[in-house]
Amino acid sequence: QKEVEQNSGPLSVPEGAIASLNCTYSDRGSQSFFWYRQYSGKSPELIMSIYSNGDKEDGRFTAQLNKASQYVSLLIRDSQPSDSATYLCAVRFGGSYIPTFGRGTSLIVHP
Amino acid sequence: SAVISQKPSRDICQRGTSLTIQCQVDSQVTMMFWYRQQPGQSLTLIATANQGSEATYESGFVIDKFPISRPNLTFSTLTVSNMSPEDSSIYLCSATSGGSLAKNIQYFGAGTRLSVL
Secondary structure, eight states: OOOEEEOOOOEEEETTSOEEEEEEESOTTOOEEEEEEEOTTSOOEEEEEEOSSEEEEETTEEEEEETTTTEEEEEESSOOGGGOEEEEEEEEOTTOSSOEEOOOEEEEEEO | OOOEEEEOSEEEEOTTOOEEEEEEESSOOSOEEEEEEOTTOOEEEEEEEOTTSOOEEOTTOOTTTSOEEEEETTEEEEEEOSOOGGGOEEEEEEEEOSSOGGGOOEEEOOOEEEEEO
16 A cells, blocks of 8 residues: 555644645655645645655745655745645655645644 | 636535536646545545546546546546535546656646535
8 A cells, every 4th residue: 555644733833934844655666756735725736846865945945855764845934824724745656647645734824 | 737627616416416527628638637635635536537438447436426528638527426415525627747757747626616415
């Protein structure tokens, strides 16, 4: 069974802080990793994709991938109340077109 | 990227009836999918919509309950048949961009919020 695990939260951080969201996965052969943001009542939207070990930065967002430890994380710097949402981790396991989604972590950024 | 239009955005239906959800993509895409998302849960894949042939269903989902069509590369429908309150959920259409398998990005429609009474 290929699984993607996330802490459901909620994770509460003050405005301006760094929010750290974590995701672990079961298949060492996984190739592609994605972070989606989903506002309440809305559809998921892609924030970041990462394919190789290390860090990938895009604005206030940094994705970190460690394939040996089978985890991927998302850091949000200078968190804003508008970042309050559920963050879904998705992993495309080896040989599959279709990613497996985690249950998501609810993030609350309070002023 | 792909822009995905989905309708209706929401509906309230009576038990035993059927609802067809439409999904239109603004560009030709490789693959289209249908997901279900129940409150507080993650995305559950229902099926992959195949152009011109029967959809590929995931475990726990069957064609009689969720018939799917994809007559061309940019359009698909999902029907929720003989509905019961347990079918109340958000149904999401998704499509992948082109490119290599490893870097295929999935995009989502706005979803259809279904309530069955």
